[in-house]
Amino acid sequence: VFNTVPPMPWFGMDIGGTLVKLVYFEPTDKAKEETALETETVKKISHYLKSSSAYGKTGKRDVHLQMDNCCINGRYGTLHFIRFPTSEMHVFLSLAKSKGIADMASTVCATGGGAYKFEEDFRREVNLQLHKFDELDSLIHGIHFIEAYNTHECYYIENPMVDDKYIKIPYDFSHPYPFLVVNIGSGVSILAVTSPDQYKRVTGTSIGGGTFLGLCALLTGCETFEEAIALAKKGDSTKVDKLVKDIYGGDYKKFGLSGDTIACSFGHMMSKEKRKTASPEDLARATLLTVTNNIGSIARMCAVNENIERVVFVGNFLRVNDVSMRLLAYAMDFWSGGTMKALFLQHEGYFGAVGCLLELMK
Numbered sequence: 330v331f332n333t334v335p336p337m338p339w340f341g342m343d344i345g346g347t348l349v350k351l352v353y354f355e356p357t358d359k360a361k362e363e364t365a366l367e368t369e370t371v372k373k374i375s376h377y378l379k380s381s382s383a384y385g386k387t388g389k390r391d392v393h394l395q396m397d398n399c400c401i402n403g404r405y406g407t408l409h410f411i412r413f414p415t416s417e418m419h420v421f422l423s424l425a426k427s428k429g430i431a432d433m434a435s436t437v438c439a440t441g442g443g444a445y446k447f448e449e450d451f452r453r454e455v456n457l458q459l460h461k462f463d464e465l466d467s468l469i470h471g472i473h474f475i476e477a478y479n480t481h482e483c484y485y486i487e488n489p490m491v492d493d494k495y496i497k498i499p500y501d502f503s504h505p506y507p508f509l510v511v512n513i514g515s516g517v518s519i520l521a522v523t524s525p526d527q528y529k530r531v532t533g534t535s536i537g538g539g540t541f542l543g544l545c546a547l548l549t550g551c552e553t554f555e556e557a558i559a560l561a562k563k564g565d566s567t568k569v570d571k572l573v574k575d576i577y578g579g580d581y582k583k584f585g586l587s588g589d590t591i592a593c594s595f596g597h598m599m600s601k602e603k604r605k606t607a608s609p610e611d612l613a614r615a616t617l618l619t620v621t622n623n624i625g626s627i628a629r630m631c632a633v634n635e636n637i638e639r640v641v642f643v644g645n646f647l648r649v650n651d652v653s654m655r656l657l658a659y660a661m662d663f664w665s666g667g668t669m670k671a672l673f674l675q676h677e678g679y680f681g682a683v684g685c686l687l688e689l690m691k
């Protein structure tokens with residue numbers, strides 16, 4: 330975009346189907362060439378963003394993900410991670426207007442579908458021209474950057490099915506190729522990455538994080554993702570799903586299927602009696618397992634097809650969602666006979682926004 334270093338402030342924004350992810354680089358060094366206006370603007374923004382970890386009713390700064398001592402384009406500083414619902418985009422724009430962000434006449438890099446959908450609103454409301462970048466390019470770029478910086482970024486889960494014994498263990502991702510990326514946002518995209526600058530989108534599924542939240546709201550009346558996950562944690566899906574043993578009376582031995590394997594998601598719900606005994610918690614858990622198992626099974630088939638052993642799961646569906654991560658870890662290992670590994674990244678849903686910020690430097 331620029332021949333030299335772009336003017337501060339540096340933002341990257343990923344405007345998704347459900348959440349807006351905002352990554353902000355706060356410089357902590359002093360640059361000689363910085364103008365007084367720039368310093369003033371940066372101060373103002375930093376002050377506002379750091380004054381709180383909550384903005385309005387819905388904006389949140391993920392303080393635990395903050396990265397200090399980051400070097401981007403020769404500058405040192407802190408990366409901040411902020412998110413809010415895409416439905417609040419207009420509130421965000423009027424806030425930006427009232428905070429004087431419109432006067433910066435700066436460049437904001439944006440990715441995700443909303444970069445297109447809200448482009449005109451940015452121009453009209455805050456006089457900002459969006460530089461749009463592809464979301465999957467940004468995602469891959471962001472993963473490479475953060476992973477190289479953060480030695481504890483990538484991890485796997487050991488003993489995933491043992492409640493008090495499962496642990497997250499750092500995974501050495503320094504020789505990662507090839508690997509599969511399963512991005513679980515509102516919907517799901519699956520990418521095969523073969524080198525630092527080579528990847529392809531293998532497939533996707535519309536049954537993703539948004540499906541879980543939508544169905545869960547319908548079935549339980551819950552209002553938020555956090556609520557949906559809290560319900561699911563307490564539920565028992567066998568009250569809702571039909572298991573192999575419900576059909577066979579035990580294991581299906583010929584094909585090595587244990588009696589406890591789910592044979593039919595929501596299969597009990599065809600019975601009036603069973604419907605009466607299923608609690609909101611049970612329904613939430615069954616919804617979570619249905620969506621997660623479906624994604625796991627598609628991911629595994631892609632990995633087999635592409636001859637890939639490492640599968641990296643990202644996206645905000647995995648936020649505060651150990652149930653799904655453990656299930657994916659178990660399923661990948663079990664159904665592949667131990668040849669495949671499910672990997673996870675600490676910054677879950679922020680890679681697109683990070684990659685987008687980096688595009689500004691190109």
Ligand code: ADP
Binds near residue numbers: 345346347516645
């Ligand atoms: P997108 O770019 O499509 O918005 P994300 O990676 O941000 O995708 O993931 C969105 C999904 O993350 C939601 O569908 C939901 O399952 C989950 N999620 C996690 N935290 C929240 C939250 N605070 N509000 C809404 N959805 C959330």
